Amino acid sequence: MNSKVLNKLLQALAGVAIATLSNFASAELGKVEVQWLGQSAMKITSPEGKVIVIDPWLTTNPKTPLEYKKLEALGKVDLILVTHAHFDHMADAPALSALNKAPVYAPAGLADSMATLGVMPAEMAPRFNKGGVVLPFGPNGGIKIIATHAEHSSEFRWKNPETGKDEMRSGGEPQGYIVEMENGFKIYHMGDTGVFGDMKLIGDLYKPDLILIPIGNHFVMSPQDAALATKEMLKPKFAIPIHYGTNALLRGTPKEYTDALGVTTTKVIALEPGSIATF
Numbered sequence: 001m002n003s004k005v006l007n008k009l010l011q012a013l014a015g016v017a018i019a020t021l022s023n024f025a026s027a028e029l030g031k032v033e034v035q036w037l038g039q040s041a042m043k044i045t046s047p048e049g050k051v052i053v054i055d056p057w058l059t060t061n062p063k064t065p066l067e068y069k070k071l072e073a074l075g076k077v078d079l080i081l082v083t084h085a086h087f088d089h090m091a092d093a094p095a096l097s098a099l100n101k102a103p104v105y106a107p108a109g110l111a112d113s114m115a116t117l118g119v120m121p122a123e124m125a126p127r128f129n130k131g132g133v134v135l136p137f138g139p140n141g142g143i144k145i146i147a148t149h150a151e152h153s154s155e156f157r158w159k160n161p162e163t164g165k166d167e168m169r170s171g172g173e174p175q176g177y178i179v180e181m182e183n184g185f186k187i188y189h190m191g192d193t194g195v196f197g198d199m200k201l202i203g204d205l206y207k208p209d210l211i212l213i214p215i216g217n218h219f220v221m222s223p224q225d226a227a228l229a230t231k232e233m234l235k236p237k238f239a240i241p242i243h244y245g246t247n248a249l250l251r252g253t254p255k256e257y258t259d260a261l262g263v264t265t266t267k268v269i270a271l272e273p274g275s276i277a278t279f
Contacts, residue, residue: 032279036271038063054081055089065274082106083191085156085171094120109172142182148195150174195225203234216244216250223252227260
């Protein structure tokens with residue numbers, strides 16, 4: 001082999017090695033972090049460092065670790081998603097939004113109510129609805145949000161400052177969220193929901209890699225219904241059970257969920273409040 005051919009071969013091999021190392025480094029850096037903060041509150045950090053908080057009920061949540069009861073402890077938050085109007089899902093959304101100047105995406109009726117009643121500025125509660133693809137960081141931002149159906153209710157209880165009395169206002173329709181990261185990893189936060197047949201359609205359409213699934217019973221799916229939805233309809237790679245153990249009525253447990261799942265390809269990750277799973 002002459003020297004020119006040898007040099008070209010060595011250069012080609014070096015290029016392959018550099019490309020391989022570069023891809024390895026990107027894979028190591030490009031992780032998705034999911035932190036459970038009790039009930040349905042989740043902090044999700046994207047591969048490029050965007051922070052999304054879903055259903056922020058923290059300051060009075062008995063399951064939220066003490067260090068996260070101060071909203072500043074979350075650090076910079078770029079986007080807030082609210083699945084429905086019940087206090088245990090949206091109580092801290094206005095304050096967290098004001099602290100970070102982060103928009104709150106919520107059911108349309110809830111967003112309208114919050115803006116009309118002065119709970120938060122209208123420009124921080126952008127309107128959207130189920131099914132459409134939302135690009136919260138712009139067309140080149142790499143993150144996509146899709147609101148889905150959820151089988152629940154969504155009343156917004158508002159204290160009238162003039163009377164000091166609670167009033168019930170429109171909370172819009174409850175929903176879940178498909179959150180697609182920059183690297184294509186898809187998370188399905190199911191919100192509060194009972195099982196419904198179109199979960200199979202959601203699974204077929206969006207193919208979530210990870211589901212954040214309520215298992216508490218009474219207000220949401222039982223562990224057995226959640227197992228059915230997981231195994232027969234959604235078929236994700238990973239599942240993190242949420243919305244359980246906050247009070248005596250939410251009696252479902254991760255063990256009941258995994259027992260009902262039986263043999264499955266889905267890996268169940270039962271987090272303790274405050275702990276983080278990395279994907």
